[in-house]
Amino acid sequence: MLCLGNAHRNGTMGIRSGTRSGTIIRHRQSKRTSRICFTFTLLLLMFTPRVDSSWWYIGALGARVICDNIPGLVNKQRQLCQRHPDLMQSIGDGAKEWIRECQHQFRQHRWNCSTLERDHTVFGRVMLRSSREAAFVYAISSAGVVYAITKACSQGELKICGCDGQKRGRASDEKGDFDWGGCSDNINYGIKFAKDFVDARERMVKDARALMNLHNNRCGRMAVKRFMKLECKCHGVSGSCAVRTCWLALSDFRRTGDYLRKKYNTAIEVTMNQDGTGFTVADQDFKGSTKNELVYVENSPDYCLTDRSAGSLGTAGRECDKSSRGPDSCEVMCCGRGYDTMRVQRVTKCECKFKWCCAVECQDCEDTVDVHTCKPHKRPDWLD
Structure with missing residues (x-):
């Protein structure tokens, strides 16, 4: 549209000149603009990463992206995107929010919900395994869509x-008694649209992973509804x-995130x-009953070492707490490899x-503190 707009403006300038030279200038500018537009379009197609598996990338691309330029969408999702482009803005905003919440919930764990910059899969190969982590991500992403759309409706x-x-x-x-009034948040519409949009891909496949994703998507949607609160005036x-x-x-x-984090701990194989x-x-x-529980099919890797096939980034260089006894302790976070200590000014x-x-x-x-970071994995001598 930008290219068309420039061509139109250049053409208008040529017409207004009312001279033969103006017409020549107009054609030259139009031709140059068309060449620039073609080059820009070609570069866009070459360097836009291919989205194979998920709508999550909408959060990274933003709502300005035309629906047809998101290859990861199935036909049902593409149709909803084309009919409701304003909803894509809400979904993009929701994606950013639930990713931040995921990273908050796992900030002190070996797997910290880290995203891969400029990677269309967002989380890398870790989502290929039908693990607890995948169960949590699908649940909280579905919850994030419900939350974002419901909020946008009411506003x-x-x-x-x-x-x-x-x-x-x-x-x-x-x-006691009260009268319904005011403006209740439209949670039912948020759930309905999230179900239609998010579940569309999984409904096209009949395997264990698709069933797992559908189940966890539903748990995420219901988690948002679970924490609807009554507000009154x-x-x-005299204010009685x-x-x-x-x-x-x-x-x-955050309440939804805390709830799903607990469900992650008790997820059922x-x-x-x-x-x-x-x-x-x-x-x-x-x-x-598994109705309100997160479910998974495969066990998780330990995330101690870098394993590209499993999507594990390892914990080398991660900061740990020397005095903690939880998952952020240096013993647990560093997987027994030990840690380095640096004195830094903060x-x-x-x-x-x-x-x-x-x-x-x-x-x-300014305060001087000791920062502890996990040592890298030491290669066996025979490998060296």
Whole structure:
């Protein structure tokens, strides 16, 4: 469109000149512009990475990318993208948010949800294995789409949806009766669109990984709905709560992230049924239900060493906590290889004071701290 716009503007300049020389200039400029546009288009096609497996790359590319230029989308996703380009903006914003949340949840673990810069798969080969990590990523990515679209609907950013207007009349909670009103977040539309868009690829395949992804996608969607909260406004004399008007609102996405992180810890190993319609729990002694649990098919690598085939980046150079006994401890993070210690100067905020009204002023203080980083893997002598 930029190229067409330039050609149009150049053509207009030539017409306005009203002379033969102006017409010649117009043709030369138009020809030069067409050559530039062709070169730009060719470079774009050559250097735009091919998206084979996922819509996650929308978050990296941004919503300005035309739907047809995202090869990773299946037909159903492409049709939804073309019909609702404004929704792609929300999905892109949602992708950035859930990736940040994933990295927050695993910041102190060997696998830290690291993304690969300029890699169309976003997470690399680690997602090829049907592991706990893949289960978590699919769940929180689906949750991120629900959250982003629901939020955009309620804020009036989308033409196709708005607030949830179905809640009418009176209801009650532990505080008593209230009237439905205000602007409830439209979680049902967010769930519906996320299901149609995110699940589209998995519904085209009938194997264990597709079933696993569909199951974990659903867990992510339901996690957002689980934490919808009731917000109310009081009406009455002198601020009394004689009458309450209430609506449902999204909770902070961190609550969804915390919830799915716990589900990651208790994820259940499964195998596909012989008829290919469902799962069987690998542990024959398991008596519960997998409905609201994350499921995985393959065990995870230990992520201690760099393993390109497994998508493991290793923990060499990762910072660890010498005094911790958790997963961020130097013993666990460094996989028994030991660690190096460096004394570094760090600038922190200190002597903070509240200033009326309404700011906090702090000073920059330098502090000397010991930073511990994991040693690299030592090659066996016989390899050297």
